Amino acid sequence: xxxxxxxxxxxxxxxxxxxxxxxxxxxxxxxxxxxxxxxxxxxxxxxxxxxxxxxxxxxxxxxxxxxxxxxxxxxxxxxxxxxxxxxxxxxxxxxxxxxxxxxxxxxxxxxxxxxxxxxxxxxxxxxxxxxxxxxxxxxxxxxxxxxxxxxxxxxxxxxxxxxxxxxxxxxxxxxxxxxxxxxxxxxxxxxxxxxxxxxxxxxxxxxxxxxxxxxxxxxxxxxxxxxxxxxxxxxxxxxxxxxxxxxxxxxxxxxxxxxxxxxxxxxxxxxxxxxxxxxxxxxxxxxxxxxxxxxxxxxxxxxxxxxxxxxxxxxxxxxxxxxxxxxxxxxxxxxxxxxxxxxxxxxxxxxxxxxxxxxxxxxxxxxxxxxxxxxxxxxxxxxxxxxxxxxxxxxxxxxxxxxxxxxxxxxxxxxxxxxxxxxxxxxxxxxxxxxxxxxxxxxxxxxxxxxxxxxxxxxxxxxxxxxxxxxxxxxxxxxxxxxxxxxxxxxxxxxxxxxxxxxxxxxxxxxxxxxxxxxxxxxxxxxxxxxxxxxxxxxxxxxxxxxxxxxxxxxxxxxxxxxxxxxxxxxxxxxxxxxxxxxxxxxxxxxxxxxxxxxxxxxxxxxxxxxxxxxxxxxxxxxxxxxxxxxxxxxxxxxxxxxxxxxxxxxxxxxxxxxxxxxxxxx
Numbered sequence: 001x002x003x004x005x006x007x008x009x010x011x012x013x014x015x016x017x018x019x020x021x022x023x024x025x026x027x028x029x030x031x032x033x034x035x036x037x038x039x040x041x042x043x044x045x046x047x048x049x050x051x052x053x054x055x056x057x058x059x060x061x062x063x064x065x066x067x068x069x070x071x072x073x074x075x076x077x078x079x080x081x082x083x084x085x086x087x088x089x090x091x092x093x094x095x096x097x098x099x100x101x102x103x104x105x106x107x108x109x110x111x112x113x114x115x116x117x118x119x120x121x122x123x124x125x126x127x128x129x130x131x132x133x134x135x136x137x138x139x140x141x142x143x144x145x146x147x148x149x150x151x152x153x154x155x156x157x158x159x160x161x162x163x164x165x166x167x168x169x170x171x172x173x174x175x176x177x178x179x180x181x182x183x184x185x186x187x188x189x190x191x192x193x194x195x196x197x198x199x200x201x202x203x204x205x206x207x208x209x210x211x212x213x214x215x216x217x218x219x220x221x222x223x224x225x226x227x228x229x230x231x232x233x234x235x236x237x238x239x240x241x242x243x244x245x246x247x248x249x250x251x252x253x254x255x256x257x258x259x260x261x262x263x264x265x266x267x268x269x270x271x272x273x274x275x276x277x278x279x280x281x282x283x284x285x286x287x288x289x290x291x292x293x294x295x296x297x298x299x300x301x302x303x304x305x306x307x308x309x310x311x312x313x314x315x316x317x318x319x320x321x322x323x324x325x326x327x328x329x330x331x332x333x334x335x336x337x338x339x340x341x342x343x344x345x346x347x348x349x350x351x352x353x354x355x356x357x358x359x360x361x362x363x364x365x366x367x368x369x370x371x372x373x374x375x376x377x378x379x380x381x382x383x384x385x386x387x388x389x390x391x392x393x394x395x396x397x398x399x400x401x402x403x404x405x406x407x408x409x410x411x412x413x414x415x416x417x418x419x420x421x422x423x424x425x426x427x428x429x430x431x432x433x434x435x436x437x438x439x440x441x442x443x444x445x446x447x448x449x450x451x452x453x454x455x456x457x458x459x460x461x462x463x464x465x466x467x468x469x470x471x472x473x474x475x476x477x478x479x480x481x482x483x484x485x486x487x488x489x490x491x492x493x494x495x496x497x498x499x500x501x502x503x504x505x506x507x508x509x510x511x512x513x514x515x516x517x518x519x520x521x522x523x524x525x526x527x528x529x530x531x532x533x534x535x536x537x538x539x540x541x542x543x544x545x546x547x548x549x550x551x552x553x554x555x556x557x558x559x560x561x562x563x564x565x566x567x568x569x570x571x572x573x574x575x576x577x578x579x580x581x582x583x584x585x586x587x588x589x590x591x592x593x594x595x596x597x598x599x600x601x602x603x604x605x606x607x608x609x610x611x612x613x614x615x616x617x618x619x620x621x622x623x624x625x626x627x628x629x630x631x632x633x634x635x636x637x638x639x640x641x642x643x644x645x646x647x648x649x650x651x652x653x654x655x656x657x658x659x660x661x662x663x664x665x666x667x
Contacts, residue, residue: 078513169240224236278319366397461506464510626648
């Protein structure tokens with residue numbers, strides 16, 4: 001007997017391409033579908049990939065005695081050609097990472113979660129009445145001209161939107177021997193993304209269909225050789241980009257749209273403003289005319305939306321059940337076209353994630369049907385399911401036919417006037433005097449140009465942080481670019497190390513950082529102070545107001561700020577800051593208009609310093625006339641050089657402009 005090695009070396013091995021796998025794609029570019037050797041072992045020969053004779057070898061697939069060229073190896077291993085690769089594992093995989101389909105070709109039963117523990121039924125309000133009521137809407141608008149039928153090119157096949165989309169041809173060699181339901185179920189169970197096969201057909205021994213989504217097509221391509229059929233063969237999946245399929249050119253012609261409009265009219269109940277499109281694809285009126293309305297296709301959904309927009313924009317109830325919808329991107333266009341829809345039935349479809357509902361959460365729904373969708377499998381119990389759906393539709397009162405508890409809302413009626421903002425809150429005059437004196441001293445140093453003396457205001461272990469609004473974290477779109485790199489907004493900054501770095505520790509680092517911030521001038525008249533907590537050992541208060549930058553490229557820019565101080569008693573009967581959090585944003589138009597318009601208050605332990613008898617009399621009279629407290633009345637009189645008439649004129653103008661803070665009227 002000739003040794004195996006010698007016998008193998010003497011054997012002429014020829015790598016060839018099977019003619020029935022070399023086909024010309026729609027764009028005219030030939031593509032290699034499979035390459036293998038013509039070597040066979042004694043016994044039964046089968047060209048299909050992964051036959052039984054190779055099941056016990058380590059490397060499954062074609063006989064490995066002959067190594068193909070590099071491009072061919074790339075195709076076989078998932079290289080640039082074909083894009084094959086290892087997809088994610090699923091619950092159907094066997095120990096070596098493959099998927100084994102058993103029990104014949106009846107498909108694997110798909111267990112659908114029933115949120116309410118009741119038997120799944122196909123009846124119910126929407127399914128019982130599959131043709132809706134009478135009335136119709138054909139009388140609303142003429143079928144010709146510029147109406148629903150007058151723009152057939154845009155609504156039908158061959159549209160610009162269809163041509164601009166990416167299309168992919170999926171080919172499965174020897175797929176004809178598989179039951180369609182079994183094959184698509186096996187692919188969908190393993191594919192991490194939903195897909196909807198378009199124009200499923202057989203050609204010779206192979207199966208082919210089209211996809212219009214690049215992500216789903218790539219995910220499906222990675223499933224090649226991951227599924228094993230009942231005979232032990234691997235299912236191979238090929239994917240090729242292609243132009244829009246030719247059958248789209250004849251999709252929904254003008255006469256088709258007219259039939260669709262008549263069909264929808266028969267399914268419309270005018271008394272309830274209810275349109276029933278349940279299983280529209282199998283409607284006898286459309287099937288008899290060889291019209292295929294697949295609502296998962298963009299062109300078909302757009303046609304339906306166009307008809308609704310032009311004929312029944314006041315639609316209140318829409319049933320889209322049993323239409324194999326796997327995404328709601330196209331339906332989102334209906335939110336603005338029919339804003340009165342309150343009831344939506346999406347049951348018995350192929351929606352795989354509740355995130356698809358984000359596309360249509362603009363509907364103010366009170367009733368929604370989602371049962372018999374794969375997304376129901378994601379929820380462990382009924383309360384979680386309800387919570388996730390109600391997060392998108394807070395006004396929902398009924399889900400899958402079951403009443404829900406009344407929603408808790410904070411809707412503000414139209415025309416409601418928001419009460420004016422209150423002034424500062426100190427809690428007591430003693431605390432007020434204490435804090436105003438501190439703020440006067442603090443900001444006089446802060447705005448002086450040299451912030452080094454602020455070292456005396458901070459505790460040795462003090463902390464400081466700066467944050468900007470979440471929307472301001474794009475420096476190219478924000479005028480707060482000087483502050484951006486130091487912002488510690490924890491809604492944006494997720495990395496723990498970065499959060500720690502942006503927090504300034506100990507007073508030396510705090511004051512050093514404050515010296516790096518732009519030079520400022522604060523409008524103390526704009527300050528609003530709210531005391532949150534005060535005890536014998538702790539004082540926490542918030543200061544809000546406006547300031548302007550006095551140098552640099554943002555000179556004279558007005559900013560708004562809010563600053564939280566947490567302080568403890570100091571040795572000199574003052575305050576010592578242990579925590580300082582500064583929040584900066586762009587000032588509003590109103591804040592800019594009012595900035596630096598009113599005379600700045602000068603906090604003092606004696607709100608009424610020594611005045612002459614005439615000044616005291618004038619101060620008392622002005623306070624009664626203006627209703628301001630003595631402190632602010634004195635400021636106004638001093639600003640007008642104790643001219644009573646001029647002070648009244650200035651007060652009247654500032655009050656009309658809304659420039660006098662509420663604190664001026666607190667007595």
